Amino acid sequence: MKQTVLINPMETIPVSSEPHAAGEFWYFFRKNRGAVIGLVTIGFFLFVAVMAPWLAPHPPSELFGEALRLPPAWQVGGNWRFPLGTDDVGRDMLSRLICGARVSMGIGFLVVFLSAGVGTLLGLVCGYYGGILDSVLMRAVDVLMALPSILLAIVVVSILGPNLFNAILATSVVAIPSFVRLVRASVLEQKTKSYVIASKTFGAGAFRQIFVNILPNCLAPLIVQGTLGFSDGILNAAALGFLGLGAQPPTAEWGTMLSDARSFIESSPWLVTLPGLCILLVVLGFNLMGDGLRDALDPRLRK
Amino acid sequence: MNATPMLTVTDLRKHYPVRKLFGHFGTIKAVEGVSFALERKQTLAIVGESGCGKTSLAKCLMRIESPTAGQILWNGGPMEAMPTREFRRHIQMIFQDPYGSLNPRKKVWNIISEPLHINTSMKKSERRQAALELMSKVGLRPEHGNRYPHMFSGGQRQRIGIARALALRPEVLICDEPVSALDISIQAQILNLLLELQNELDLSYLFISHDLAVVRHIADIVMVIYLGKVVEQGPAKDIFGSPKHPYTQSLIASTPHIKRFERQQAPVRGEIPSPMNPPSGCAFHKRCPVAIPQCSNEEPKLQKIGQSWVSCHLVK
Amino acid sequence: MSQPLLEVSNLSVTFDTLRGKLKAVDGVSFSVAPGETLGIVGESGCGKSITSLAVMGLLPSNASMLASSFRFNDRDLLSISECGYRELRGGSLSMIFQDPMTSLNPCFTVGFQLKEVLKAHRAADKKSCQRLAIELLERVGIADAETRLDCYPHQLSGGMCQRVMIASAIACRPKLLIADEPTTALDVTIQAQILDLLRDLQTTYGMALILITHNLGVVAQMASRIAVMYAGQIVETGQTKAVLSAPLHPYTEALLRCTPDVDDCAAKQILPSIRGIVPDLVHRPSGCQLHPRCDYADQTCRNQDPAVLKVGSHEVKCIHPVGVIK
Numbered sequence: 001m002k003q004t005v006l007i008n009p010m011e012t013i014p015v016s017s018e019p020h021a022a023g024e025f026w027y028f029f030r031k032n033r034g035a036v037i038g039l040v041t042i043g044f045f046l047f048v049a050v051m052a053p054w055l056a057p058h059p060p061s062e063l064f065g066e067a068l069r070l071p072p073a074w075q076v077g078g079n080w081r082f083p084l085g086t087d088d089v090g091r092d093m094l095s096r097l098i099c100g101a102r103v104s105m106g107i108g109f110l111v112v113f114l115s116a117g118v119g120t121l122l123g124l125v126c127g128y129y130g131g132i133l134d135s136v137l138m139r140a141v142d143v144l145m146a147l148p149s150i151l152l153a154i155v156v157v158s159i160l161g162p163n164l165f166n167a168i169l170a171t172s173v174v175a176i177p178s179f180v181r182l183v184r185a186s187v188l189e190q191k192t193k194s195y196v197i198a199s200k201t202f203g204a205g206a207f208r209q210i211f212v213n214i215l216p217n218c219l220a221p222l223i224v225q226g227t228l229g230f231s232d233g234i235l236n237a238a239a240l241g242f243l244g245l246g247a248q249p250p251t252a253e254w255g256t257m258l259s260d261a262r263s264f265i266e267s268s269p270w271l272v273t274l275p276g277l278c279i280l281l282v283v284l285g286f287n288l289m290g291d292g293l294r295d296a297l298d299p300r301l302r303k
Numbered sequence: 304m305n306a307t308p309m310l311t312v313t314d315l316r317k318h319y320p321v322r323k324l325f326g327h328f329g330t331i332k333a334v335e336g337v338s339f340a341l342e343r344k345q346t347l348a349i350v351g352e353s354g355c356g357k358t359s360l361a362k363c364l365m366r367i368e369s370p371t372a373g374q375i376l377w378n379g380g381p382m383e384a385m386p387t388r389e390f391r392r393h394i395q396m397i398f399q400d401p402y403g404s405l406n407p408r409k410k411v412w413n414i415i416s417e418p419l420h421i422n423t424s425m426k427k428s429e430r431r432q433a434a435l436e437l438m439s440k441v442g443l444r445p446e447h448g449n450r451y452p453h454m455f456s457g458g459q460r461q462r463i464g465i466a467r468a469l470a471l472r473p474e475v476l477i478c479d480e481p482v483s484a485l486d487i488s489i490q491a492q493i494l495n496l497l498l499e500l501q502n503e504l505d506l507s508y509l510f511i512s513h514d515l516a517v518v519r520h521i522a523d524i525v526m527v528i529y530l531g532k533v534v535e536q537g538p539a540k541d542i543f544g545s546p547k548h549p550y551t552q553s554l555i556a557s558t559p560h561i562k563r564f565e566r567q568q569a570p571v572r573g574e575i576p577s578p579m580n581p582p583s584g585c586a587f588h589k590r591c592p593v594a595i596p597q598c599s600n601e602e603p604k605l606q607k608i609g610q611s612w613v614s615c616h617l618v619k
Numbered sequence: 620m621s622q623p624l625l626e627v628s629n630l631s632v633t634f635d636t637l638r639g640k641l642k643a644v645d646g647v648s649f650s651v652a653p654g655e656t657l658g659i660v661g662e663s664g665c666g667k668s669i670t671s672l673a674v675m676g677l678l679p680s681n682a683s684m685l686a687s688s689f690r691f692n693d694r695d696l697l698s699i700s701e702c703g704y705r706e707l708r709g710g711s712l713s714m715i716f717q718d719p720m721t722s723l724n725p726c727f728t729v730g731f732q733l734k735e736v737l738k739a740h741r742a743a744d745k746k747s748c749q750r751l752a753i754e755l756l757e758r759v760g761i762a763d764a765e766t767r768l769d770c771y772p773h774q775l776s777g778g779m780c781q782r783v784m785i786a787s788a789i790a791c792r793p794k795l796l797i798a799d800e801p802t803t804a805l806d807v808t809i810q811a812q813i814l815d816l817l818r819d820l821q822t823t824y825g826m827a828l829i830l831i832t833h834n835l836g837v838v839a840q841m842a843s844r845i846a847v848m849y850a851g852q853i854v855e856t857g858q859t860k861a862v863l864s865a866p867l868h869p870y871t872e873a874l875l876r877c878t879p880d881v882d883d884c885a886a887k888q889i890l891p892s893i894r895g896i897v898p899d900l901v902h903r904p905s906g907c908q909l910h911p912r913c914d915y916a917d918q919t920c921r922n923q924d925p926a927v928l929k930v931g932s933h934e935v936k937c938i939h940p941v942g943v944i945k
Binding site (some may be wrong): 515575 | 896
C-alpha cells in the first residue's frame with residue numbers, strides 16, 4: 001500500500017519567492033504621498049545645494065550699490081537681473097538663498113553625522129554592557145535632555161566663540177541624547193534574541209556582537225531619527241544664526257539672513273519671508289520623508 | 304560501546320539570588336541536584352513543564368551561566384579545566400525559536416559559517432565551501448545560501464540552525480525544544496533529520512522537551528524533572544512502559560493520544576508551583592493523586608529500581 | 620434533524636496583500652448543531668483561524684468575505700450590521716484565543732475586565748456584577764475567587780489566565796464558544812485541566828464548541844465531529860472516531876502517520892513525513908491543492924478541483940480517496 005514517504009528534501013523544498021527587501025520598502029514608501037512629496041522637496045534642495053556655485057547668478061557676497069533693497073522681479077520696482085530682489089546692502093537674494101542652501105544642508109548633514117555617530121556609539125555601549133556604566137551615562141544623557149536645547153546651544157557657543165563650526169558642534173551635542181536612547185532601546189531588545197545568545201556560544205566577543213550582530217538590526221529607527229534630526233539641526237543652526245551666534249557675515253545662511261532682515265519686516269518683507277520659506281520647506285520635507293521612512297521600515301505600521 | 308561516558312554530570316545545582324521585600328535575600332533553586340551520564344550516539348531527553356529548570360540546566364551545560372555547585376566531566380576530565388575555545392568544539396546548541404535564532408541581517412551561508420569565522424582562520428572561500436557542505440547535509444540547496452532568513456519557513460530555519468550548530472563538528476548537541484514551534488508534518492521532518500545526523504555523525508543529543516510524544520520517538524534515556532529535581536530517570540522503554548513516579552504517570556496520562564477517543568479526566572489538579580515558593584517535603588505532594596502524610600514532611604531520595612532511578616516515598 | 624446552530628456554506632475569505640490576492644479560505648462549508656463539539660484541525664496557514672474570525676465578524680479591514688449562506692441561531696450573518704454583531708459577540712457567540720497572557724489587558728485587574736463583559740451584556744449593577752464575577756471565577760475552578768478579582772494578569776499563571784478568559788467568554792451563557800488553540804501555550808498537565816473545564820461547561824450549559832487546534836490528540840478526546848483543513852479548504856469531515864481511525868483523505872492519513880504518539884512502541888524510528896511544504900496561497904497550485912505533495916496524485920488531480928464525496932456522514936474532497944471508494 002502506498003504511503004506518503006519521506007523523499008529527499010533537497011529536491012522539494014521551494015523557498016518562498018518574496019519580493020526583494022528594497023522593492024517591498026519602496027512599495028510602502030510610495031504609498032505615502034506626503035513622504036514622496038518630502039523626498040522630492042529634499043531632492044530639489046540637495047540638487048540646489050550641490051550645484052550652488054553654478055546655479056547662483058551672482059556671487060552671494062557681491063554688493064550692488066545701485067540696487068539696494070530691490071523687491072522681487074514680479075513686483076513693482078523689481079528687476080529680472082535680481083529675480084528675488086536684493087537685501088539692504090545690495091546682495092542678490094536668489095544667489096544668497098542658493099548658497100545658503102549649501103550651508104544649511106551642510107549643517108544638517110554634519111550635525112546628524114556627529115550626533116548620530118557619537119550617540120550610536122554611546123547607545124551601543126550602554127545597552128550592551130549595562131550596569132554602572134549604563135546608569136552613569138544615562139543619567140548624564142537625562143541631564144542633557146532636561147536642558148532646553150537652544151539654551152544649551154547658546155551656552156556652548158558662548159564658551160567656544162560664535163562661529164559656524166561651533167554652532168554645528170553645539171547643535172550636535174544637543175542632539176546626541178535622542179540617538180543614545182533610541183539605540184540603547186534597540187540594543188536591549190536585540191540582546192534577548194536567541195541569535196545573540198547563539199553567537200555568544202560560538203565565542204563572539206563584545207566587538208563582534210555589538211558591531212556585526214546587533215548594530216545592523218538597530219538601523220531602522222536610527223535612519224528615521226536621522227532624517228528627523230536633519231530638520232532639528234537646520235532649525236537649531238538657523239536659530240543660532242538668528243541670534244548672531246552662528247554663521248557670521250558675510251556667510252550666506254538662512255538663519256543669519258532672517259536675523260539681518262529683522263528691521264525690514266514691514267518695509268521689505270521678502271527679505272524675511274524668502275529665507276523663512278526655505279527653512280520651512282526643507283524642515284517640512286525632512287519630516288514628511290522621515291514619517292514615510294518610519295512607516296515603510298517598521299512592518300507593524302504598514303497599512 | 305565506550306567504557307567512559309562522554310559527558311558526566313554529578314549533582315548539578317543552579318541557584319539564582321532574589322531580593323525579596325525589604326532587602327531580604329532569597330534564592331530560586333532552579334536546578335537542584337541533577338546527575339546523568341551521556342554516551343556516544345545516545346539521546347538523553349530532559350522532560351518537564353514550565354519552571355522545572357530545564358533551560359537553566361542547558362545554560363549551565365553551554366557555559367552561558369556557571370553552575371552554583373556540582374561537577375561536569377568530559378571524557379573523565381573536569382570540564383572547567385577545558386578552555387572555552389576547546390569546549391565549543393565539543394558541545395553546541397540548537398535553539399527553540401526558529402524565528403529569533405538567526406540574525407535577520409545576514410545571509411544564510413554567513414550565519415552557518417559564523418562559528419568557523421570566530422574560531423578558525425579559514426579564508427572566506429573555505430568558509431563558504433564548508434557552509435555549502437553543511438547545508439547539503441541538512442537538506443538545503445546551494446542557492447539557499449545567498450538568501451536571508453525571513454525568506455524561509457520555520458522548518459527550514461531550524462535546518463539552518465542545525466547546520467550552524469554542526470559547523471564546529473561537536474560531539475554533543477543540546478536541543479532546546481527544537482520542534483515545539485513547528486507544525487506536525489515539519490516536526491516529523493526535523494526529527495528524522497536529527498536521527499539521520501545522529502547515525503551519520505555519531506552525535507549525542509541532550510533533548511529538552513515538554514512533549515512526551517516527541518520524546519518517545521527520539522530518546523534512549525529519559526529524565527523527568529519537577530521543580531529542579533529529578534523525579535524519575537531511566538531507559539525510555541522503562542519510563543514509557545512502566546512509569547513509576549506519580550508525576551511521570553500524570554504526564555503520560557495528560558498527553559493527548561490520537562488513538563484514544565474516550566474522555567479522560569485530568570489526572571493532576573492544581574497549579575505548577577513557582578520555584579520561588581517550593582512546597583515542603585516532596586515538591587509534587589500538593590498535586591499528587593496518591594500523596595501520603597510523609598510526602599509533605601520528608602523529601603524523598605533517588606533510589607535505584609531496576610535500571611531506573613525514582614524519587615518517591617511510595618516506590619520501594 | 621434539528622436546525623443547526625451555525626451554518627456556513629461556501630465561505631471564502633480573500634486578503635489584499637502586497638504580492639496579490641491571497642485566498643486564505645476557499646469554499647469552506649460546515650455546520651454545528653446545538654451542544655455539539657466540532658474540531659477544526661490543520662497546520663499553520665490552513666485557514667482555520669481566519670474561518671473562526673470570519674464567524675465572529677472580526678476579519679481585518681483588508682479582507683473580503685463571500686459566502687452562499689452564513690447563519691447563526693437563525694440570524695443571517697451576511698446581512699447583519701456591526702451593531703448587531705456586537706450584540707452577538709460576548710453574548711450568544713464567544714471566542715477564546717491562544718495566548719492567555721496577551722489576551723488580557725495588562726493594565727487592568729482581572730475583575731475589572733470580567734465586570735466589563737457583565738456590564739455590557741447583562742446590564743447588572745455594581746453589587747450584582749461583583750457577585751456574578753466571583754461566581755464565574757469559582758465556576759471555572761479558580762480558588763480564592765474574591766482575592767483573585769483584584770489581581771493583574773501578570774500575577775497569574777498561564778493556566779489561570781486562560782480560566783479567566785473562559786470565565787469572561789461564558790459570562791453570558793453563549794450558545795457557541797469558539798476556542799482557537801486554547802491550550803497550545805499551556806503545559807501538558809494544565810492543558811488537561813482546561814480541556815476538562817471546557818467539557819464540564821459544555822455539559823452544564825449545553826454550549827456548542829468549535830475547537831480549533833493542530834493537535835490531533837486533543838481533538839480525538841474532545842470533539843464528536845472533526846473537519847480537516849488544508850490550504851484554506853476542508854478536505855475531510857466526519858465523526859471523529861471514523862476520520863481518525865480510517866481516514867479517507869491522503870492528507871489526513873499522512874498527518875496521522877507523522878504524528879508521534881506516546882503509546883507508539885516503535886521508538887527511535889524514522890517517522891513517515893509529508894514531503895514539501897504548504898503551498899503559496901497567492902499562487903495556488905492547479906486542481907487539488909495537495910497534489911504536489913501527494914503520492915497518490917495523477918494527471919486528473921493536477922487538472923481538476925476535486926468534488927466532495929459522501930459516505931454517510933463522512934465527507935472527503937479527493938479524487939482518489941484512500942482505501943475503498945472507487
